C-alpha cells in the first residue's frame with residue numbers, strides 16, 4: 001500500500017475501491033483554443049490527439065451497458081472535435097444525460113456560432129471554467145482577452161435560459177490562482193453571484209471549487225518557483241477523511257481519447273490506466289469488471305482529499 005492508501009484505509013478498507021460507474025467521463029482529445037497556465041493535461045491549439053468515431057461508438061455502447069447517470073464530455077475543448085455534435089446527438093438519442101465542460105471562449109470561435117442553441121435544443125448541461133470574477137486573475141491563468149470573451153459567452157448562454165432554467169444548468173468552475181486551497185465553496189459562490197450579477201447581470205446555477213492538482217503545467221510552474229515540496233506537504237497535511245466516500249474515482253470512470261480507461265482525469269494526465277486486473281480499454285469494457293475495481297492511486301491523490309475535498313463536481317464536503 002502507498003501512503004495515500006494507508007491514509008484512506010480507515011475509511012475505505014485496504015486499497016481504495018470504486019463503488020459504481022455513475023458518470024462516464026470522456027476525453028475527446030487534447031486540442032484546445034487556449035493554453036492555460038494551470039492545465040493538467042497540457043492542452044493547446046497545437047495538440048492533435050483526438051478520439052476516432054469507432055471509439056466513440058464503443059463509448060456509446062459502454063454508457064448503455066453501464067446505465068450511467070451522466071456522460072461528461074471533456075478535452076481539451078471537446079467542442080473542437082469534428083464529430084462533437086454527432087456524438088452528443090447519438091448520446092441524447094440513447095437517452096443519456098450529457099454534460100459538456102466548456103472553456104466558454106471556444107463558443108466564440110469561427111464556426112461555433114450555433115453551438116449554444118444546439119446545447120439548449122439537446123438539453124446539454126454545462127460546466128464552464130471561470131477561475132475568478134475579476135479580469136486580472138482570469139487573464140493571468142487563462143490568457144489575455146479570455147475574461148472578456150468568457151463574459152460574452154456567459155451572457156449569450158443566459159439569454160438562452162442557461163443558469164436560470166432548472167433544465168439548463170450552467171455551473172462555473174473556480175480554481176485557485178496559486179499553490180493554496182480553494183476558499184469555502186458556498187462563501188465563494190455568493191461572492192461570484194453578487195459580483196457577476198452587479199457587473200454584468202450574469203446568472204449561473206452553482207459554483208464548483210476545484211483544487212489545483214500538482215500535475216501538468218501547474219506542476220512545471222511549482223517546480224520552477226521551487227514551491228512543489230511545500231504544496232505537496234500542504235495537500236498531505238490538509239487530509240480530510242470525510243472526503244473519502246465521495247472521491248470521484250469511486251463514482252466514475254474516465255475514457256481517454258484513444259479508448260484507454262482511467263480511474264479519473266488526473267490519472268489520465270499522468271498516463272496511469274485502470275489496473276489491478278480490471279480491463280483498461282473501452283474495447284474490453286465490462287461494467288461488472290469495473291464497478292468495484294481497485295483504484296490506482298499516488299501522491300497526487302492528496303489533492304482530492306485536502307480541506308473540503310475536490311472533484312470535477314467541486315468540493316466534496
Ligand code: SF4
Pocket residue numbers: 032033034035036038039040041042043044075076077103129
Ligand atoms: S485548462 Fe481547459 S481551457 Fe485551459 S488549456 Fe486546459 S483544456 Fe484548454
Ligand code: SF4
Pocket residue numbers: 247248249250263264265266267295296297298300301302304
Ligand atoms: S486523483 Fe483520481 S484516483 Fe486519486 S483520489 Fe483523486 S480522483 Fe481518485
